[in-house]
Amino acid sequence: MAWTPLLFSGGLAFMLFSLFMAVPFGEPLMRVGGMIQQTDGELGAANLVTAVVLGYRALDTLGELAILFAASTSVGLILTGVKQRTVSVECEELGELFEQASTLLLPLLIMVGFYIITHGHLTPGGGFQGGVIIAVALFLPTLAGRGAALLNHRLIQQVEGGAGALFILLGVAALLQGESFLQPWLPVGEIGALFSAGTLPLLYLAVGIKVGAELAALLTHLSTNVPSPEVPR
Amino acid sequence: MTLAIILYTGAIGLLVIGLAGVVMSSHLFRMLLGLVIAEAGANLLLILAGYRWGGAAPIWQAGQFPTTMVDPVPQAMVLTAIVIGVGVQALAIALLIRHRHYSGTLQRTGGLNQLQADLDREAGVRHTRSSDAPTLNPLTEVEHVH
Amino acid sequence: MSTEWLPLVVALPLLVAFLLQPLAHWLGVRAERPSPVLYGLSLMTIAATLWITLQLGSDVIAQPLSVTMGGFNTPVGINLYLDGLAYLLLLATQLALLLLWPAGAAVRTHVLLLVLAASSMGLALSGDLFNLYVFYELLAVATFGLIAASPGRAAPLVSFRYLLLSGMGSVLALSGIALIYSHSGSLNLADLSMLAASGEGSLPIAAFLLILVGFGVKAELFAVNSWVPEVYSVTSSRFAALLAGVVSKLAVVMIVRILLLLFPQPEATDPLLLLGILGLVSGELAAWRANDFRRMLAYSSIGQLGMIFIAFSLSLELGLFAGLALSFHHMVVKPGLFLLLQQPLSRWRVVLLILFALSLVGVPPLPGFWAKLALLTGLVEVGGWLNGVAAVTFLVATVVEAGYLFRIVQRYYQEERPIAGSTSSTVAAVESPWGWEGGVALMLGGVLLAVTLTINPVTEQLQQIALQSGDRERLISTITVSEVE
Numbered sequence: 126m127a128w129t130p131l132l133f134s135g136g137l138a139f140m141l142f143s144l145f146m147a148v149p150f151g152e153p154l155m156r157v158g159g160m161i162q163q164t165d166g167e168l169g170a171a172n173l174v175t176a177v178v179l180g181y182r183a184l185d186t187l188g189e190l191a192i193l194f195a196a197s198t199s200v201g202l203i204l205t206g207v208k209q210r211t212v213s214v215e216c217e218e219l220g221e222l223f224e225q226a227s228t229l230l231l232p233l234l235i236m237v238g239f240y241i242i243t244h245g246h247l248t249p250g251g252g253f254q255g256g257v258i259i260a261v262a263l264f265l266p267t268l269a270g271r272g273a274a275l276l277n278h279r280l281i282q283q284v285e286g287g288a289g290a291l292f293i294l295l296g297v298a299a300l301l302q303g304e305s306f307l308q309p310w311l312p313v314g315e316i317g318a319l320f321s322a323g324t325l326p327l328l329y330l331a332v333g334i335k336v337g338a339e340l341a342a343l344l345t346h347l348s349t350n351v352p353s354p355e356v357p358r
Numbered sequence: 359m360t361l362a363i364i365l366y367t368g369a370i371g372l373l374v375i376g377l378a379g380v381v382m383s384s385h386l387f388r389m390l391l392g393l394v395i396a397e398a399g400a401n402l403l404l405i406l407a408g409y410r411w412g413g414a415a416p417i418w419q420a421g422q423f424p425t426t427m428v429d430p431v432p433q434a435m436v437l438t439a440i441v442i443g444v445g446v447q448a449l450a451i452a453l454l455i456r457h458r459h460y461s462g463t464l465q466r467t468g469g470l471n472q473l474q475a476d477l478d479r480e481a482g483v484r485h486t487r488s489s490d491a492p493t494l495n496p497l498t499e500v501e502h503v504h
Numbered sequence: 505m506s507t508e509w510l511p512l513v514v515a516l517p518l519l520v521a522f523l524l525q526p527l528a529h530w531l532g533v534r535a536e537r538p539s540p541v542l543y544g545l546s547l548m549t550i551a552a553t554l555w556i557t558l559q560l561g562s563d564v565i566a567q568p569l570s571v572t573m574g575g576f577n578t579p580v581g582i583n584l585y586l587d588g589l590a591y592l593l594l595l596a597t598q599l600a601l602l603l604l605w606p607a608g609a610a611v612r613t614h615v616l617l618l619v620l621a622a623s624s625m626g627l628a629l630s631g632d633l634f635n636l637y638v639f640y641e642l643l644a645v646a647t648f649g650l651i652a653a654s655p656g657r658a659a660p661l662v663s664f665r666y667l668l669l670s671g672m673g674s675v676l677a678l679s680g681i682a683l684i685y686s687h688s689g690s691l692n693l694a695d696l697s698m699l700a701a702s703g704e705g706s707l708p709i710a711a712f713l714l715i716l717v718g719f720g721v722k723a724e725l726f727a728v729n730s731w732v733p734e735v736y737s738v739t740s741s742r743f744a745a746l747l748a749g750v751v752s753k754l755a756v757v758m759i760v761r762i763l764l765l766l767f768p769q770p771e772a773t774d775p776l777l778l779l780g781i782l783g784l785v786s787g788e789l790a791a792w793r794a795n796d797f798r799r800m801l802a803y804s805s806i807g808q809l810g811m812i813f814i815a816f817s818l819s820l821e822l823g824l825f826a827g828l829a830l831s832f833h834h835m836v837v838k839p840g841l842f843l844l845l846q847q848p849l850s851r852w853r854v855v856l857l858i859l860f861a862l863s864l865v866g867v868p869p870l871p872g873f874w875a876k877l878a879l880l881t882g883l884v885e886v887g888g889w890l891n892g893v894a895a896v897t898f899l900v901a902t903v904v905e906a907g908y909l910f911r912i913v914q915r916y917y918q919e920e921r922p923i924a925g926s927t928s929s930t931v932a933a934v935e936s937p938w939g940w941e942g943g944v945a946l947m948l949g950g951v952l953l954a955v956t957l958t959i960n961p962v963t964e965q966l967q968q969i970a971l972q973s974g975d976r977e978r979l980i981s982t983i984t985v986s987e988v989e
Contacts, residue, residue: 133378141370141374141679144683146362150365151411153408154686155689157579158427158430161430165423166423173427174430174434178437181576181582182431182581184582185435185638186438188641189437189438192442192445193441195615198616199616199649199652200449249415249417251437282525282529293522294519296511305508305573306509307511309574346452347455376675377672396672397671404681431691446645450671453664473661477734481798481799
């Protein structure tokens with residue numbers, strides 16, 4: 126039993142605990158949060174978290190998108206170029222139930238995913254959450270053993286690149302109109318309506334499509350390009 | 359007060375258990391899982407900074423924003439942090455797949471020696487673990503052209 | 505050009521990165537193969553960012569620039585801050601990328617390098633704590649991918665180990681950010697600086713420790729730098745030069761900015777000093793013991809960065825100046841060494857090697873001497889026993905550096921005939937072709953000589969930049985004034 130790491134972990138835990146308990150819990154200073162509350166929905170988004178993610182801190186979201194993109198590209202770089210047999214995920218016969226259910230669920234999942242993406246500015250949710258649902262939906266056929274027939278890698282790469290470019294171009298469009306980069310520009314509309322909050326739903330749509338395509342490609346890559354080990358064990 | 363203790367114990371516990379797991383594991387995938395747990399703990403810590411007693415979700419309801427709402431900024435931060443974590447974890451799994459392809463195993467023991475041996479071999483240096491004088495000779499080493 | 509165009513320095517490489525693979529398909533090139541057209545496009549993108557930087561930053565030492573994103577005022581929004589230091593870092597990054605970009609690499613490598621470019625520039629510019637974290641992670645992910653793309657069996661494992669270490673650091677840094685947010689309610693550096701300066705709003709130093717260890721992974725800080733020799737051994741010379749030269753400096757400057765702005769307490773610099781000394785000692789001694797030049801340079805890098813941390817821990821303008829001087833000097837010399845030692849030595853290469861070695865060790869009148877003198881003067885001036893230990897260590901380390909660098913030269917001159925490559929070993933005076941790497945090393949040597957000749961104006965400019973970086977009130981007033989416009 127390695128006592129040293131445990132001792133260090135205990136010490137670290139104690140230090141962090143005392144640090145965080147020194148701050149009164151449940152009474153946040155709300156310095157920036159208070160300012161956002163006072164804007165009283167100037168961005169038109171009913172969901173303030175979306176207003177923060179896509180409006181006030183849109184540069185963070187751009188960085189986040191880029192991280193997922195870089196990870197996906199790296200996976201492509203790492204897992205191709207090795208001559209191997211493509212072995213699909215070895216699932217035993219998952220049974221009629223799974224195959225039928227996945228066929229039924231696929232359109233439902235995609236619909237739910239798009240609903241969450243497009244309503245990101247109204248209710249909790251948004252591009253990332255909805256994108257993950259769509260990615261899982263697109264991954265289901267692979268799980269069911271029907272292979273990656275549903276996913277044309279070329280198309281996915283173009284969708285991925287195009288959606289990411291759309292996000293940046295929406296920001297540059299604001300710049301070309303003489304305002305700031307990533308400033309929301311379309312008319313704000315009425316809070317709570319579906320077509321409100323200017324460019325925010327469009328940004329989330331781009332994000333959702335990009336994340337969905339990307340993660341689907343990633344999952345498929347990870348599951349179908351498993352190389353057989355070079356060294357016999 | 360007790361709620362704070364429970365919540366912070368949970369978050370910090372996850373963080374520390376994850377870090378300890380990375381250090382103490384002997385299998386590469388379990389080290390990755392330790393990292394995943396630690397990231398979950400860190401995200402929890404971030405979210406806890408925004409909680410407000412009696413605060414409602416910061417969403418427009420019934421014609422107005424709630425008067426006491428939880429802080430929306432940590433939520434946005436955690437959204438970003440979770441996605442970052444997912445990207446890094448996917449990349450790590452791909453690296454593990456490729457590594458297993460090369461070395462046939464994901465056990466950590468012996469991996470370090472093998473790594474040093476590989477690096478030495480590629481540098482054209484004799485692999486040695488003794489503490490004799492270094493034998494630096496850049497004249498006979500030709501780097502692989504990349 | 506409107507200052508609002510500054511974010512394009514970050515957004516443009518990302519845009520091209522997103523579109524590069526679809527473009528490749530459109531041109532009929534597979535993503536794993538090289539493509540001269542897309543290589544040219546990538547270079548043009550970096551050149552475009554260089555042009556934007558030059559346009560916007562020409563007067564920046566006198567008048568720093570703050571651009572808010574999306575038109576939202578700080579501290580609600582994020583701002584980009586361009587001062588003299590950021591300007592220099594941007595230029596250095598862009599030039600390094602232009603010179604060291606691999607021409608024959610696969611399209612996917614170009615994509616990852618563009619992402620690296622965007623994240624480096626964002627890291628140099630950002631004025632928001634969490635935004636810095638995001639760009640730091642972006643830089644890390646791009647680096648993981650590029651390391652894993654290196655040839656050799658060891659590359660995936662090396663990248664994975666780096667990923668784990670970096671991940672653990674990020675987790676700690678995120679906890680530090682959570683702590684800072686709990687204490688202050690804000691994430692903007694200028695805002696936090698204002699809060700920290702007022703008496704009761706000071707931030708816990710523990711948060712700085714967490715951030716130091718977390719972000720120190722990239723800065724090759726003492727305890728978290730086990731990745732350095734492995735990564736530098738595995739990657740290509742150009743990428744090693746890029747990492748050692750540019751990426752580590754960006755991380756160091758980021759940490760120093762956070763230290764200067766958020767933690768004015770005098771005790772905050774102690775961990776920096778301590779870890780710097782430990783890094784210096786461990787790095788230089790390990791370099792002495794290294795068996796191949798890659799690892800020697802890697803450990804030497806650790807040692808140099810330890811020295812840089814010691815410099816930044818002095819809370820004087822002299823400390824800032826010494827740190828910046830050492831950083832930029834290292835940024836010229838270390839990539840030069842990496843590129844030079846890639847090929848076997850011959851007569852003129854040894855001359856260049858001697859030049860770099862002399863400057864690194866600190867022989868007058870080369871720039872290295874002035875930088876090290878500034879550090880020594882600062883250590884002596886501040887006084888105190890730990891600084892005294894640092895000064896002694898620093899002098900001993902210089903001797904060790906001279907030892908292992910000139911050992912190479914000694915061995916070269918001991919052999920009668922230079923052995924050029926593996927094929928022709930008979931011809932005495934034939935130079936192996938210098939190649940692109942050699943050319944860049946030669947140019948860096950030229951820069952070193954040029955700085956030697958113009959040392960006075962360069963020192964003056966650097967002192968002004970150091971003064972500006974340490975000037976908290978100036979930064980706060982610049983950033984908060986820009987809201988009014």
